[in-house]
Amino acid sequence: MKTEMARSRMERFSLAERVSHWLVAISFVYAGLSGTALWSKAMWWTAGVLGGGEMIRAWHPIAGVIFSLLLARLFWMWNRAMRLDAQDREWLKVGHKYAMHMEEGVPESGRFNAGQKSLFWLQSTSATLLFASGIVLWFPELMPRTLRLMAVLVHPIAALASLGGIIVHIYMSTLVVPGAFTAMTRGWVSPEWAKSHHPKWYRETSK
Amino acid sequence: MQTVAKLIDTTQCIGCKACEVACQEWNDQEFTLGTFNNSYQTMPDLAPNFWNLIKFNEAEQNGAQSWLMAKYQCMHCADAGCIKACPAPGAIIQRANGIVDFEHDACIGCGYCITGCPFDVPRLSSKTKKVYKCSLCSDRVAVGLEPACIKSCPTNCLSFGTRHDLKFLAEKRVSELKSDGFENAAIYDGPGVGGTNVLYVLKHGDKPEQYGLPKDPRIPWTVSLWKGPVKWLGNLVFFGGLFTALVHFLAIGPKEHKHED
């Protein structure tokens, strides 16, 4: 019975990973919403939802720092696993086939496929940029003008890059790949799921 | 309503700092202590409680000693970089008379206006978390009074009136200076920002930097990019992303994993 269970439920994400992921997600959502308010008058209504302009001015950078710290933790946990190898590079070349659910010619994935890895690096990079430019924007009175002038451009562009990635990420994990959401909430996947989406990982873990 | 303006005839400025005190007193700003920086100028820069600064610059013009003094404050640009950069609706407004005014109730203290300003004028208070700058005494102007700095100026270096009249006055003054042999005398009023409602008459109009004024003030290109193309890019990313997902979902749909059997 026990082995049966173990076989039908594979641990995909540890509790620590899941907690980190969701805290990152929450802080991202907050920073994102408040950020769009700060970015465009068309989105100013979100400031109202979040308690007003002064509130978001105060908490957006704090949320940003929390996001960055938690992301740094995820980075620490995942960066080895996220390194792109030769197969991944092959994968990326035929990424469109993956998007079209074609399996032919798409290299098999390990724990993370090359798309996920790319997302990871995209988020890590943009978060670094967001953090650096965010500190500049947080204390404009202390920062040299040149830095501020760079930051006002870097911060939104990095945020957009991040947002673009996250749209794909959310869409994929909720609507495109059934079971992926459970993986990040409950932490497990079925062996079938693993075999199907991450065959290499399946093979390695069930050895 | 006519656009109002302030004229600063630097050839008549004696650096007495009366305008500095008048500004702080009228606007109820706390006095602090100055610093020493090998100059008569004790306030190094504008500050949240200090919106009007006279810059002192020693220079030599064709071998002759000169000591240039120029008042420095919000320029009330027609195309105001601060307004462009400000995210909070109603925090910075351009009044019908051209005054660029801060509404501190709406200000969230992000400080984007400081970066947006080509003249580097607004200042963020770490105490109140709001940004401050010269309001051209919009409260006084609204009831028909001249701004406090103008009122305090002993030499008539400062004048207040409609922009149209002051431009005329400034042109007259410049032609006087030219006839006195100052060929480079010029009006400084920031055409790059659609014209400023603070006009300067400079004896050495070819070198505004000597007075501590930027040579060709414009809204910084990064700010223009940020508030223009980058915004369109943002819309593209957001809406484009959603649209692509929708089409993908409808056309291709979820990925089913293979069953063993």
Next chain:
Amino acid sequence: MTNGWTDVANADVVLVMGGNPAENHPVGFRFVMEARRKRKAKLVVVDPRFNRTAAVADSYTPMRSGTDIAFLGGIIHHALTNKLYHEEYVKLHTNAAFVVKEGFGFENGHFSGWDNTKGNYDRSSWQYETDASGYARIDPTLENPRCVFQLMKAHYARYTPEAVSNICGCTAEEFTKAADLICSSGKPDKTGTILYALGWTQHSHSVQLIHTAAMMQLLLGNIGRPGGGVNAQRGHANIQGSTDMGSWNNLPGYLKIPRANHATLDDYLKAYTPKPLRPNSLNYWGNTSKFMVSLLKAYYGRHASKENGFGYGNIPKAGETENYGWGHFFDNMQKGQLEGFISFGMNPVANGPNTPKMLDALSKLKWMVVVENFETETAAFWNARKLGEKFYPTYVEASNIQTEVLLLPAACFAEKDGAFVNSSRWLQWKKAALPPPGDAKVDQEIMARIFLKVRELYEKEGGTAPKPLLEMTWDYANPLSPSLEEVAREVNGRDVATNKQLNGFGELKDDGSTVCGNWIYSGSWTEAGNLMARRGQEDPTGLGLYPNWSWSWPANRRILYNRAGADSTGKGWDPQRTPLRWDGTRWIGDTPDYKADAKPEDMGAFIMLPEGVAKLFAADLVEGPFPEHYEPVESPVPNPLHPNVSHNPLAPIFHGPLDKLGEAKDYPYVAITYRLTEHFHYWTKHVASGSQLQTNFFVELPEALANEKGIKGGDLVRVRSARGMVEGPALVTKRIRPLRVAGKTVYQVGIPIHWGFVGRVRGPLVNNLTPSAYDPNAGTPEYKGFLVNVEKV
């Protein structure tokens, strides 16, 4: 000011020398700017520093502090040799034609009559040659070698551009350029004004310096004319009023102080009532008896009768040759000759020269009352050792000072009504803006309470001389705090019989039937009311005289000597700017400085002078009838003109233990003290705004000197004189140029006043450095042009 602030706008040339109006009189300076805008006037600045005024000037010439007489003497020479003076004016309105006695001369730095043992002049050879009736002889052709004109020409022949350059340190070309600009006002249709202040008055030869300026203006025909004059910019809101109302050397209205040898009123009047020196001289001071008797009536009221010389006996008499000027007063105090001292709105520790001496003097007192807005350095002098540790390391410990100090809080200017007399001689009545805070009282209440208490004690206990106090009139509605309206009415004067206010000093009598507190203010509060409170902005002459704005002494006259603004027929020199003209029956324009219905040829234009004309040659001053360049008491070079008589031979110099003088070998640099626009004296360091605008004491150093000493801007430097020391950051600037004087390079060091050991912001007292040397005529200390050394700390 002979003219007034608003009149400066009428000038074609504005010479700013010994002053820095953009810095210290920015509000009045607007009229300079107006002259430049409206008349294209040239602003000429001559100053040791390229200052705030120079920053907006048309011409700037550097000079060494204390050499102004050489510079102006050079201009006199320039005007005479190049015929740039206004000849007709000089002949008509000055004593150029007066013939001086044989025996007058000048040699090796001394005028004739020098007594080496007394250190004084016998002035008999400086007098005019007189005819049988006692009138001075004149030579209208100006050719007599002993006439003033020729003597003057000879005296200033030494003041060539090269000599000026050698003394003052500017180049001869720079001097000539400035001289040409200044002398361009010598044409009849041009006028030039002079604005000066403490840069001229704070020397050991300051009165002679003003005399030189007056001579220059007379030669250029600029006295009595709109846009002309010799204009002293007064430094305090009411310092003109305080001078007018009498200080140590005069009674109100410039009546002279009685001396011990003037036992009776008749003696006094005989000594001080001048006789006319020309048949056509009105000699207005001939009325001295009327002014004096009316003043005595104001002092002693019913106790003043013809029989007792109107109470003249009550007035304290100064010793025959006694001097009570600042220097002597504090010297006496230091010697322990004074028991008590009331310092009323005065801060001698800060603003007296040689602070260590001031501190020492105050410590010898038994008691001192300080009436002030703040606790000043004077009120806190006993704590100087602790508060100014660095600067007074050897001063007495507080515990060893026996002086009892009483600090009485006084109302400040905005808390009092009354009149301010400004530089323009306008008596401007003002209202109190708010009541004094806390226990602070208005000045007159403090004075009245002290007076009444002392009088009460005299009444009860008697004393050496109770009469002057007991007989003093004090019939105010509230004796404890007389209203200033009552006092102002009394100052204007009234007719005793009718009790009506007088219309002016013309109505004064010397028989005791009129009362007048100050004859020159008579007319300020007539039956028509308080004319000082007027704010009429009418300008009928178009010259900015504003006759209905406040009230100007004397007689609401806006331009002094305005009769000299017209020629021998009574026509203005410049038809565009005529302050006064004769229409055949009377004078039209400003209040005439002349008899209102006297024909132009009837009398001389200068009605106050016995000559009836202005004095190019003035035997009244103690060190010579012509101004001569004397070096400051401490000078980097011996006088290039006469090295053996280097500084003013009459300058009072003290020789007490703290009155040291330095020499150029130990103290090679010339120091000047000055004020900053951001501060008012030693007051605004107690105020938030002033403390922000100029927070730190500093020392202005020429860049070349700083380079020589390896000093950078902001480095801490120590400045020492033979008296004391100051310390502060260096402000290194090109605005103070090194000068070439008598073959060597001379550096000048600028030190602003305003700091002290109490207040919101603190710093050294600049008077730690200044010498105990004074002008012999006015008693002003030599705050400018003394020697120091500079070192990097």
